[in-house]
Amino acid sequence: MYPHKILLIMKLTIFLLIIAALQVSAAGYGQKINLSERNAPLEKIFREIKKQSGYRFFYEDALLQQAKKVDINVRNASIEEVLDLCLSYQNLAYAIVDKTIAIKRKDELLYTTSVPAPMPQIEVTGIITSSDGKPLVGVSVTVKGQAGGTYTGENGRFSINVPVGSILSFSYVGYDVKNLTVKNAGDVNIVLEQMNTSLTDVVVIGYGTQKKATITGSLSTVTGKEILKSPSSNISNSLVGRLTGLSAVQRSGQPGNNEALINIRGSATYNNNAAIVIVDGVERSSFGDIDPNEIETITVLKDAASTAVFGIKGANGVIVITTKTGREGKPRISYSGNVSMQSYTGIPKAMSAYDNAFYINEANRNDALPETWGQDELQKFKDGSDPLGYPDINWFDYITRKSYPQTQHNINVSGGTKVVKYFASVGYLFEDGIFKEFESPYGFRTTPSYSRYNFRSNVDFNLSKNLQVGVRLGGKLGKRYQPAGLQSGSGSFSYDNIEAMISRVLQTPSFAYPVMLPDGRIAQNPNVGTNIWNPLAVITRWGTREDESNTLESTFNLNYKLDGITKGLSFKTVLGYDSYFSSTTRRNATWAAYVVDRVTKNVTLSPDRPRDEPLSGLITSTGGLINSNLQTGFNYDRTFNEHNVTGLVLFTRQLIKQPGSGFAASPRASQGVVMRTAYNYKKRYFAEFNAAYNGSEQFAPGNQYGFFPAVSAGWTLSNEKFLKDIPWLSNLKIRGSYGLVGNDKIGGGLFYFLENYSVITGGLSTDPVYSRPNTGVQFGLPNSIVNYQVAAQTTFGNPAITWESGTKRNIGVEGSFFKNALSFTFDLFDEKRVDILTTRQSGLQTYGQAYPVLNIGEVYNKGYEIELNFQHRTGPVNYGLVTQVSFARNKIISRDEPLGRPEYLKQEGKPVGQFFGYLTDGFYTSQADIDASPVNMLGKPIPGDLKYKDYDGNGLIDANDIAPIGYSRTPEYIFSFAPSVSYKGVSFSMLFQGVTNVSSDVILSEQNNGQQMYEFQKERWTPETAATATWPALHSKGNPYISYRLNDFILQDASYLKIRNAELSWNIPQVWLSKTKISGLRVFISGQNLHTWTKYKMYLDPENINLSNTDFSKQSIYPTARVYNFGVNIQL
């Protein structure tokens, strides 16, 4: 085995060695050889010498084949004597270097006369680790100036034989190259530094990859390693603060339903502003449920140059996810396990029963109503002497728990040979929920939860020199569980989800009723308010809902090099086939509740919950999707001297089939051609042209296709001669792009170009009952009605409907200094989005039916992004700081608003989602103040109500005084800074992240059904506390309409700064593991959403809002989790 290996190395390095070897003056080495051969080939002689002396031979096979056979008979001869005898009459010379004998043709000596003295060859071994002490497997070890080399094996070990003085070069993807001059044999330990934004990096772009140094568009990337720092169950929540230009708002914390609202560079449309998601080259519906361990990188494509290839779909930006592939080497098994405790980031602080009752009396007095509670009753609340009649229950505390677990496990194996590389992964996630586990008489769990199984198998084959084939399969099984009430017929006012459960808890006041009667019957009291159902009964006796979703995403790749036609050309095809299946299963029950009279303690059946009913049968609904995707075309990449040219032409096609009826049953389709051509000269001047000609089923035949081109250019100044020699400047580049992209997700519906009449049968509505135009109409006797179908125009198409198109401009500067210790990226962008699909607002209703929609909206969006990255190492200490700032602000230019609408009431000229409300001018201080102020048409104010400004100056406070206030729900500024430090195997990193210029209209007040009040309301206005009040005077329920109309006092500044993430990890030193099979062991503790600084008043996480059940109060939200995590990562 050894000779072969050495021969192999020899062949690879022969030229240099020979040159070196033949310079050795052949001094005696004192080895004695005995030989007696006749007519023997030289090989045989050499074999014998090796056997007796241990000296090895290096030579070219061809050399010996030409050599003459040898007769020899010697005893106790030196090696030199033997060699002289054998070679003297042949045209061969030899040299001995460190027990190695090199054979060479004599005449080549001529070339070597001036070569410096040769070095003896030695074996160098060692371990290569990353700066955090983790062994690196698969690091390429080469000798400078020679071909070939070796790789590190398991444990990061390598071994190589080289002459003394040669330079070993260690390189590994994502790490800086390190060089080492060999001085002596033996162990060396090499630490490779991870590169930051190294220019040799290859980054993922649309339909391919590109060297970062040659990029002329704007994009940002985060690696799977960074994402793994966040112990969030949904990776969309791990991205915030790590990618410039990306906003991710975590709206809810519900297990399995906590995906962030993501947008890229703010919003340039008031219609759908969702970015498209590409996973492994294929458009997919979402990415949040991918196991983070499967992810290699996530890249966000932002400007026209990088998104133009997506043409009609690219305008809102693109999120590109790449999953891991195997590397050559033995199977590497990696296990990671995480155990987390979650807690909520905020829960409304409800007043106690006594406080609540006390303030309700005050609210009644304010509205000249009799007090609800007598003094004796207040006393009972206060001293708790009558818990049955006058209970004090903090329902949120009663129902929820402070901590709830989450676990995540992943095991993956990767490896490969020259022919096949593989990565296979299985993951499991379990996330538990905020409700305590109560015993349900129907036997179901009262805690919402989510469990998810992920698997992925990525296999790549090099079938021949020219043919590569890859198969990637990714799957997910998710099961979301929640206790849930009835699904309501009327849309969002439905109790079959967790927000509805929480709304019931939130509205049940602390004074309402005891949890149970002493005998265990459920207490309730309809007198407290509408639908104030016992929260315990709500979560233990109302039923369940289970949402299952199964996903299988498969991707097949084929690459075929067509160097035969022309060098650098290759054929590529990608086929994606995904199937999604989802089902929802509900079961419902109900309960008997009992009212206990506060005074007499008489128990009666509650009229709104008169009886127990057991769990119903399964109520199931299913859904699904099949998505097929094909891309096929040619790649070209070739360098001519200093000119580098790349090109891409790709045909793309996508078909999404979905179940449904009518329009919704139609598949969604798109197809087109993608092209890219890039040119650079001397890696200094870059030019690129990207374009797509593609279309979508959304538009009328003949109007389906559009052409979306983008040009971009870059100039790497640091590669110019005049900057080349500045030692502190590593890289400086200016780049810019300009182009057109489209968005075909123009509205909620389909086929806006169609006009259609339908015959409609239905129309027996129950609530509200008044007739709806374009539904069936009823005649006949009321007790035996006949439903007559009607014919009506149901769609009002505009055949000229087209996509939104955005003209994007981007200018970027990037640079790095002091050997990349400090680097920055700066991008300045704007976009004008036109042809936004807009419902006519300026058309008079005397027209008598809906106007066809028009492409007349316009939005202008602009902003900038800055990233500063500092990394430094002093001795064993590594430290760094990454800082990011993103800003985006948009303005609606045109939305077809009525011309006569006053400017300040128009959305035009303001950002998408701008809040409108009254401007406040403090509180009314007295009745005299009210009398002296403009007449308030909204109601009859009392002192302590918010005083609104008469914005239009007509002497009345009315709806014309509404003006823009605050911002929108989408933050304009997103910033983060992430310090990190590591010492040997110990690393610590943090991510601080914040947003500003953002508003939230979530409000907690006494105006809920149960009149539950909150702690901060104690700071309400009263004549005595007028000077210090921070909240308006309290009102009885049904009197909310002055102070709680949306206004600039109620609208909250939802800016925040969070410790979004922190991680402390320790790589167990290698020596401790040397006796085990474990090659790497890392333990870490981490946390997510650890702390929030905010001015936001409503106790909750300022990011949270209930958007899923808009008929419930906006604060009926499932709070975001704060996660404390312990994790371990084992490499075998």
Add this chain to the structure above:
Amino acid sequence: MKSINYHIYLFLLLITFASCKNDFLDRAPSVNLTEEQIFANPVLASQYADNAYNHLIDEYARFNAHRGITGQAADEAVTGNGEVSIRTLTNGTYHDHYERGGASLNDIGDVWSRSYAGIRVTNNMLEKMDKVPWTTNQEPARIKGEMYFIRAFLYFELIKRFGGVPIADRVYRFDEDIDFPRNTYEECLAVILSDLDKAEPLLPEDYNNSNYGRATLGAAKALRSRALLFAASKLNNEANVLAKWQAAAAAAKSLMDLNIYSLQPTYNDILNVPTSPEYIMIKVRGPRTIDGFLLDFAMSPGSGGAQGQLNPTQNHVDLYEMKTTGKAITDPTSGYNPQLPYANRDPRLAGNILYNDAPWQGLKMQMWNGGKDYVTANVTYTATRYYSRKMWPEPYKRNVAGTALLNYVFFRYAEILLNYAEAQNEAVGPDASVYAAINQIRARASVAMPALPAGLTQDQMRARIRNERAVELAFEDFRWYDIMRWKAGPAIVAQPMYGMDVVRNNNGSFTYNPVLLPANMQKVYLDYMHRYPIPRNEIYKSKGILLQNPGW
């Protein structure tokens, strides 16, 4: 060898580009029907026509889905929980009345757009009428009559609320400039009358059982009666032109003279029977289950409702006369006992109002604090100690599978008698026919109120007619518009609103004291509010051509 390679390349090229099918994107389902197909088929054309009915205003509790009736804007009732659609009408911020979108039929923006949508359907149908290859089965004459009737009805709903409106005399294209000025009230009325002239000869007197509910000759005459009464009223007849009153009286008389309709003997179930000799036209609707309207609006939470927000006022209750004397309770000789306020009253009080101790669903209403139907300062219970009996049919009980009819009555005969009495009294004074009409209503078998005293002056008679109308048609969507046309809002609506305080004494007796309702239930009605504002956005859209009503 080379040629094989080229074949491979050619093949790759082919699968790349040949798969670019041109029709790959043509995924739209074939259009079901075009307008041409609709009007080329008599069945489809008749179905197109039927859709016009869906544009009529056909429910009482139509504001904010099911949370408000016009009576709450008027003096009939208040809203217990400050319902936004009512509050905006009672505090004079009418522009905000339609602020909540979604499923609602609010009285300004929604009525405006719904009426014009219906007018478009009728215009289109009438334009295409003669091109449809009708067969006798479709009864084209009747359809034509229905279209004229519905168009007239919709214009009436518009001018009742807004005064003169732009007349859409044909179907507009979407790219046409339709920024037209408003026509006058008289011009609109002329359209209504002309449409009714055309409709009457085409409409039948009655239908078979499966078409009951369609427009009849009687309905057309009833609409004419109502339209002319409104046109003769002070709001639209400042000069008090008597000819207008005469025309209104004649229109009512014309319907009375048909002798098809008569009063139903019972009053309490006037909205709850499938057919009635009194019904001229109703919205046909099956028996209701307990729906949002009842649960969230009409029913007492103590009797299974969720929110009892329809709370009649003391002001309204006080309008019911004493049964024996036939006198108003304000008359010292009426026999009214403030501590037995509901005894010996006009029987229609019990038919329209649920008051304390009234028998109901086998129990009695408990309106004292802590009683099952009232809790102090709790907005889900009545704010006035009254619920509306008329809007809460007795069979509905929570969690008991009860259904009952609650018809929306477009026209019933009692209204025509009242219309006649009012118009005739104005036109010629309180003659015998006026007495006859009013007394006919008072003499309804189950009501049996004493006849009006002889010798009333015209003014006295006017007051009695208005009072009779308020009582007889309570909660039936009349009072608010009557007040507007009488320009009586400042005198009736902008007055203190009262409720009743009920105390249950230890001996089981009750003490009653009318109390002023809290400030948020008091109402604003300024002198320009007799007409609604044109929806503000419509004004904004117009280039100064569509003009707003004065005051708004």
